[in-house]
Amino acid sequence: MGGSGKYKVILVDDEPIILRSLQAAIGWEELGLEVAGTARNGEAALKLIEAHAPDIVISDIRMPGMDGIALMKEVLAGGPKRIFIVISGYGEFEYAREALRQGAFDYLLKPIDHEELTGMLERAAAQLDARMENERLLHSAKALSVMARERLFAEWIEGNDRPLGHMQWMENSELEQEYVMAVVQLDRYLRLNEQWMMDEKRLWLFAIRNILEEWSLQHGALTMFPFHSGEWILLFPSGGQADAAALGHDLISQIKKYAKLGCSVGLSRPCTGIRQLSAAYQSATRALYRRFYSEREGVFADEEGQQAEARPSDLKYPRQLESVLAESVRMLDLQRMEAAFDDLKLYIERHAAAKDAAERLLVEIAVVLYRQLEYASVLADWPLDGLIQALHEAEHLQEAIDMLKKAFGGQMEESMKSQTKEDARSLIEKAKLYMMNHYHKDLGIEEVAEVAGLSISHFCTLFKQATGYTFLEYLTECRMEKAKYMLKHTSVKVYQIAPMVGYQDPKYFTQVFKKATGRTPSEFREESSYSV
Incomplete structure (x- = not known):
């Protein structure tokens, strides 16, 4: 017989001695058979048959x-x-x-000839083997038919009809009616x-296929088959976008319920023919x-007349x-960096680029920024390929942008933390010297921060820590000291001194001077006992 299992046999006779004789005299195991039970009447036999x-x-x-x-x-x-197989006496031939x-x-016929029964059982087992083989062949043929159908559809989807052109019997199939692809x-x-793991992957994909097959049968899908890894195709009779969207949402719900996995569904415009x-x-x-x-899974329809999405x-x-x-x-300017990434997100959204095009752009930007940190020698132990892989795996644009913000923001924060106090002091000294040499100009914090090589926010923090003054307080103090000298x-003249220390408006200079010293410039000069 085919396979390693045994065929089961039930023995039924009202004479116990015959039952015992049959069990003992026949080489059941050698025949690939096993006696699953015995019964002494028809009613008991039915119960055994139902059980075994x-x-x-x-x-x-x-x-x-x-x-x-x-x-x-x-x-x-x-x-x-x-x-x-029936057993009868010589007087019961008509029954037989x-x-x-x-x-x-x-x-x-009784008395039972055990050799004759053995030969009969060999023929019975051979017939069961033949049936099993036929069923296996039939199942294989059906499986091959399904595989051929799926491969045919896959070839057509990929735009290649030549290798399977001889299978034109499928062209006049159910696809001649209008359908929607999900x-x-x-x-x-x-x-x-x-x-x-490989076995785990096969198990998950098999489970999802089973979920989709059962769902497809319940909802009248024309066909269902896996296409690319992690992707399945379903075809439905066209019933309008609203009906298709409802089916799509139900699909997502079923996979989430039974496989605990998220998925999204794309719906085509109505089509006809293979x-x-x-x-x-x-x-x-x-x-x-x-x-x-989109920041979550959903059903996305390609509506009638929709313009093709932007290409890379x-x-x-x-x-x-x-x-x-x-x-x-x-410049280690975190706030400006985050705002610029937000602008980049809006730029990509306006172009409605496909994921692969947006991904390439984000990777290029990531490489440029990585090089900036590398040239500045502020990189921690951070491999760029890890970020690129994470961008490739991002499900949506916001996730990718958040990854970039987090990655570069983290490096920038580490860089700021790693700068020693001595480094900070030298940068501030450089800024102070520049202010001393340019106090008479219309000097802004942006200009001085750039000279120090710092972002405005970082410069403000370090300057206050090093001097005890804000930028404007220090600049004013510097100007006032020059004016007093x-x-x-x-x-x-006072009105001539004002522009020499950075104030174009003499009245405003007088106000600032009085606020800083408690006296007007003229009062200060008089108290200094210096005659004009």
Whole structure:
């Protein structure tokens, strides 16, 4: 027999000695058979048959209550593939012939010839083997038919009809009616694929396929099959976008419920015929581009008349944004860096770029900013390829932007923390010297922070720590000291001193001077006992 299991046999006879004789005298194991149970009447036999589902039943014809023929009719009605062998006496040949007419495999006359029964059982086992092989071949043929169908659809979807052109019998199939394609994509599949072991991956994908197959049968899908890794295709009779969207949301709900995994669904525009499978797939995946701009899973439809989404060539590299980001990273200006990344997100959204195009742009920006940190020698132990892989696995644009903010923001914060107090002091001394040499000009904090090589926010913090003054307080103090020196040692008029210390308006200079010293410039000069 095929396989390593045994065919089960039930023995039925009202004479215990015959039952014992059959169990002992036949080499059941050598025949690939096992006796699953014995019964002494038809009613008890039915219970055994229900409990053990035997392949062969050997029963006496004449028994009290339900006789062998009645038992055989009921057994074969419930399982026509079972083999039924009857035992009869010499005076019961008509019963045996009736049993054969009713579907018995063979009959034995009492007293039982064990060699004859053994030969009969060998033929019965051979017939069961042949049936099993036929069923296996039929199952294989069906499986091959399904695989051929799936491969045919896959070839058409990819725009290649030549290798399977001889299978034109499928062209006049159910696809001649208008249909909608749903492309189901697992969220975070790349990350899951890394986490799953090979056996675990096969188990998950098999489970999801089973969920989708059962769901497809319940909802009248024309076909369902896996396409790319983490992606399945379903075809439905067209019933309008609202109906398709409802089906899509139900699909997401079922996969989340039974597989505990998130997914999104892209719906194509209505199509007709097998030759439009490729267009339907492009339509559904074009709809799925919008998943990149959504922060959660959902159903995305490519509506009638919708313009094709922008292709990678439409997304020009934003040189100005790159310059702003590079400068903010170089200057360790966290706030400006985050604002620039927000602007980059808006730029990509306006172009409605596909994920691969947006991803390439983000990777290019990441490399540029990484080089800025590298040139400034402020990089911690941080491999760039880890960030690039994370960007590749990002499910949506906001997630990718947040990754970049976190990655570069973290490096910038570490850089600021790692600068020693001595480094900070030298930078502030450089700023103070510049202020001393340029106090008479219209000097702003932006100019001095740039001279120090710091962002404005970082410069303000370090300057206050080093001097105890804010930038404006220190600049004012510097100007006032210069003004007091000139008031003491020169006869230059007050209105002439004002622009010499950075104030174009003499009245404003007088106000600032009085606030700083408690006296007007003239009062200060008089108290200094210096005659003009």
